[in-house]
Amino acid sequence: MELQIRDRELWPIAEKVLSGRRLSFEDGVKLFKTHDIHTLGYLANYVAEKKNGPFAYFNVNLHVTPTNICIGTCKFCAFRKRKGESGAYELTIDQILKKIEEYKRQNPGLTEVHIVGGLHPDWSYSYYIDIVRAVKEAFPDIHIKAYTAEEIKYISELGGKSAEETLIELIEAGLGSIPGGGGEIFAESVRSKICPDKISAREYLEIHKTAHRLGIRSNATMLFGHIESVEDRIDHLLRLREAQDETGGFMTFIPLAFHPKNTEIPGANYTTGFDELRTIAVSRLLLDNFPHVKAYWIMLGEKVAQIALQFGADDIDGTVTEEDITQAAGARAGQFIPKERLVKLIKEAGKVPVERDTLYNIIQVYEEVAL
Numbered sequence: 001m002e003l004q005i006r007d008r009e010l011w012p013i014a015e016k017v018l019s020g021r022r023l024s025f026e027d028g029v030k031l032f033k034t035h036d037i038h039t040l041g042y043l044a045n046y047v048a049e050k051k052n053g054p055f056a057y058f059n060v061n062l063h064v065t066p067t068n069i070c071i072g073t074c075k076f077c078a079f080r081k082r083k084g085e086s087g088a089y090e091l092t093i094d095q096i097l098k099k100i101e102e103y104k105r106q107n108p109g110l111t112e113v114h115i116v117g118g119l120h121p122d123w124s125y126s127y128y129i130d131i132v133r134a135v136k137e138a139f140p141d142i143h144i145k146a147y148t149a150e151e152i153k154y155i156s157e158l159g160g161k162s163a164e165e166t167l168i169e170l171i172e173a174g175l176g177s178i179p180g181g182g183g184e185i186f187a188e189s190v191r192s193k194i195c196p197d198k199i200s201a202r203e204y205l206e207i208h209k210t211a212h213r214l215g216i217r218s219n220a221t222m223l224f225g226h227i228e229s230v231e232d233r234i235d236h237l238l239r240l241r242e243a244q245d246e247t248g249g250f251m252t253f254i255p256l257a258f259h260p261k262n263t264e265i266p267g268a269n270y271t272t273g274f275d276e277l278r279t280i281a282v283s284r285l286l287l288d289n290f291p292h293v294k295a296y297w298i299m300l301g302e303k304v305a306q307i308a309l310q311f312g313a314d315d316i317d318g319t320v321t322e323e324d325i326t327q328a329a330g331a332r333a334g335q336f337i338p339k340e341r342l343v344k345l346i347k348e349a350g351k352v353p354v355e356r357d358t359l360y361n362i363i364q365v366y367e368e369v370a371l
Contacts, residue, residue: 007036010043017043023286028234031282037274044281044312051291052314056351057360058342061112061318062103066091066131070118083121090120093134100139107319109339111357113139115146116181125159125166129173136174143358144174148181149207150199163207167214177358178211180219180254186239187232194226205243212249217359220250220290224279225258225271233279237286244289251360252292252315255279257299273304277311284312292360297337302345309349316342 005011009030016023023031034040067090068081081088091099096115104110113135132146147155147170156166167175185191186201199207208218222236244250257271257279284293294315295308305316319337337345339355343366346353353366 003039003042005036005039007034007039010034010036010039014039014043017047017285022288025234025238028237028282028286029230031285032230032233032278037278037281040278040281040285041311044284045310047284047288048293048312048314054350054352055314055354055365056309056346056349057292057315057354057356058339058346059112059318059356059358059363060107060109060339061114061320061358062100062107062110063114063116063320064091064096064099066096066115066117067120067123068118069120071121079118081118090123093131096131097134097138100135100142104139104142107339109355109363110142111363112143112145112318114179115144116148116151116179119151119154123158125155125161128155128158129169132170132175133173143176145177145179145358146170146175148179149204150182152178152207153199153203164210164214167207167211167216171214171216175216177216177251178208178218180221180252183221183236183240184223185226185228185232186236187228190228190232201239205239208249209243209247212247217249217251219252219254219294221254221256222283223256223258225275233282234286237283241287241289244287248289250290252294253283253287253290254294254296255283256296259299273307276300276304277308280308280313281311302337306345306349309346309351314351316346318342 003014005014013023013027013030016027031040068079069083069088069090070081100113115131115135128147128151132144135142135144152163152166156163159166182199182204184195184198188201191198191201208220211218220240222233224233240250240253255276257276259270280293280295287293292315293313294317295305295313296317297305298317298320300308305313309316319339319342343353347366355363355366357363
């Protein structure tokens with residue numbers, strides 16, 4: 001099919017993409033401001049298929065949130081509770097293990113447990129380490145993806161240790177990779193308004209790069225659709241690209257659509273489908289050194305996530321279950337999709353479903369789609 005470009009501003013960008021040349025900040029601005037969504041999707045899908053063929057990945061995973069009690073002050077967070085507040089909870093290690101056991105019994109293909117939660121004011125350094133150790137001892141074949149960079153900084157401060165020392169202990173306890181949460185938007189002018197007490201962009205990137213140097217991979221995120229500008233988004237993406245040039249340790253980039261319910265950001269609203277697809281496509285085009293871009297169905301919903309597989313995404317996440325953080329902010333999607341439905345969503349999008357583990361080792365390739 002011949003590419004029909006309606007927006008003349010995209011002609012030189014398309015030439016760069018099709019010849020494999022790196023895009024600039026200025027290119028990113030033009031991509032975010034265009035209304036030629038068809039060209040944007042075509043180019044992003046071209047890059048995605050050049051990297052991963054017709055494949056779209058998913059896994060059988062479980063989210064465990066040990067506590068919603070948190071000392072944080074992030075204005076975009078609807079999940080946080082103070083100790084003693086109605087709805088606050090904290091799980092014991094035995095309760096965490098029971099959750100995993102019950103889910104594994106119902107989903108025997110479980111390969112990943114994803115553990116993130118609040119910054120608990122009373123938990124010790126050793127307790128956070130013990131959670132990982134206990135899960136690994138009980139389920140040695142399951143990959144543990146645990147603790148955002150924000151949590152790792154907090155845990156290390158509890159123990160009076162460096163982030164590197166903390167990561168080494170976590171890896172020894174059974175940590176397999178770290179999630180990308182906490183990236184939000186790197187621009188300090190925005191960060192100072194929405195999460196003034198949170199880890200800085202520099203610290204976030206340094207913790208991830210330290211993890212990469214220690215031999216474990218990680219994901220990266222960007223929270224979009226609140227008070228940031230297009231330029232802030234591009235700055236965020238290019239800082240990630242620069243870090244990836246340095247270490248090569250990021251597996252997947254995950255654009256996170258902001259959910260405004262119960263948050264403290266005045267005037268914020270849900271993102272639109274157009275902006276969600278545009279952001280995924282631009283991310284795929286600018287992050288030329290990231291292997292994967294994820295359409296996180298929990299935040300996008302099934303329908304937009306499915307379409308996103310034609311707009312540069314090559315991963316739709318997994319079965320998930322008990323993702324509490326987005327639910328508290330008014331997520332419109334559910335918390336669980338069975339494997340069979342993920343396969344159906346991917347096939348309908350014209351892609352080949354591939355069940356993977358956390359590190360993108362292939363478990364099963366489903367039959368190709370007849371187009």
